[in-house]
Amino acid sequence: MQAPLTLLAPAWSEAMTRWLDQRRALDGAAAKTVEAYRRDVAGFLGFLAQHRGGADGVHTLTDLPATDLRSWMAAERARGLSARSLARSLSAVKGFLSWIADRDGGDVTAVLQARGPKYRRRLPRPVSVEAATNLIDMVGEQARDPWVAARDEAVVTLLYGCGLRISEALSLTAAAHPLPEVLRITGKGGKERIVPVLPAAREAVARYARLCPFDLAPNEPLFRGARGGGLNPRLIQSVMEKARMQLGLPATATPHAMRHSFATHLLSAGGDLRAIQELLGHASLSTTQAYTAVDAARLMEVYEKAHPRA
Missing domain, CATH: 1.10.443.10 (Intergrase catalytic core)
Structure with missing residues (x-):
């Protein structure tokens, strides 16, 4: 359940606002990314308030049992949220709670160790x-x-x-x-x-x-x-x-497939993965590495056509 920011406990909403401000100022997060963070964390806090029968001070967020987090994830899946979207929301929630623990003290180890749902990563679909x-x-x-x-x-x-x-x-x-x-x-x-x-x-x-x-x-x-x-x-x-x-x-x-094709064709021609990362503007090399899987899949397809199984 997602709750508007104004309906959250004042201490919780203030903490979330400060966290979002930091994501925007220090991490350079884009406006759409910040808004996604806000929705994800507000949804979690709204669920938590209802699940516990009310909200309390920020200190209660640094001592959450893993069962509360699992209950929230179960509720999100029950309302139809995809595994990919839930994994993104969980990442935002972990980031928020970790920030509170660093700022105010507390142990959120149990929450940080919680595993998100498994999902199959979609590979880019370039054209020839x-x-x-x-x-x-x-x-x-x-x-x-x-x-x-x-x-x-x-x-x-x-x-x-x-x-x-x-x-x-x-x-x-x-x-x-x-x-x-x-x-x-x-x-x-x-x-x-x-x-x-x-x-x-x-x-x-x-x-x-x-x-x-x-x-x-x-x-x-x-x-x-x-x-x-x-x-x-x-x-x-x-x-x-x-x-x-x-x-x-x-x-x-x-x-967007044209952008994927640009990267895949560069890689096929012997382009360096780090250089392609820079050209695409990916913050993480792991994002660019998806193209190696695309290229390998394409090569396997060609191989199987040339050498069909008996």
């Missing part, structure tokens, strides 16, 4: 090099207006050619045009990274800029919607959906 090229070409054929077609093709080219998230591509301002040989990208959590820009991406953006009917002032968005405002990411998702259907590609061929 040929499919990525075909998608870019097909995206450029969807719109009737030449400038819109050039815009959509330029955005998707950046996703694949530079490994950008769609939010990162659409956050570029016109000051980035003409694109330099390297871009300084601000990603999740405000982390900056340097990304090389391929000639194809520079040319695609330059073509769009020549055709764009709006004044591309340096402090305005580079990619514009039909009325001149910033481009809605849903429009790129929609044009990608049409293109992949025309090409007979699976539903996993999304804008």
Whole structure:
């Protein structure tokens, strides 16, 4: 059960607010991440208050029995929360309780040792090099207006050619045009990274800029919607959906799949995992290592086709 912040015990809500402020200030957590933390921890505290028949001071949070945590996890699963989402919520709750223990003293060992639900990690679903090229070409054929077609093709080219998230591509301002040989990208959590820009991406953006009917002032968005405002990411998702259907590609061929394809194809070509981590802006190498599993799975598929079992 999730409780609004205003309905929690004052001491609990104040502690959570301070913890969230620290996540935002010291860890550089993005606004959406902080909001997810808030929902997860508020939900746990709301359940705990109901489970115990009321709330008390913060000191009660540093002496929780593992049974309380297991009861909360059971209730979350009962209301339909997936194993993946519960694992994320548990991580937030552990972080919050650990912070309280460090600040006020207490022993939360039993809580920190609690195991979350097991779930199968979803691997990235990249497309082949040929499919990525075909998608870019097909995206450029969807719109009737030449400038819109050039815009959509330029955005998707950046996703694949530079490994950008769609939010990162659409956050570029016109000051980035003409694109330099390297871009300084601000990603999740405000982390900056340097990304090389391929000639194809520079040319695609330059073509769009020549055709764009709006004044591309340096402090305005580079990619514009039909009325001149910033481009809605849903429009790129929609044009990608049409293109992949025309090409007979699976539903996993999304804008984000182009970023995955960028990483997987680099790895297949002998790219260094650490370098790919930097290019993608992953905070942890373990996130990037998912691509090694993707590449291994692809190689095994090729092997099995070439050497079918008797």
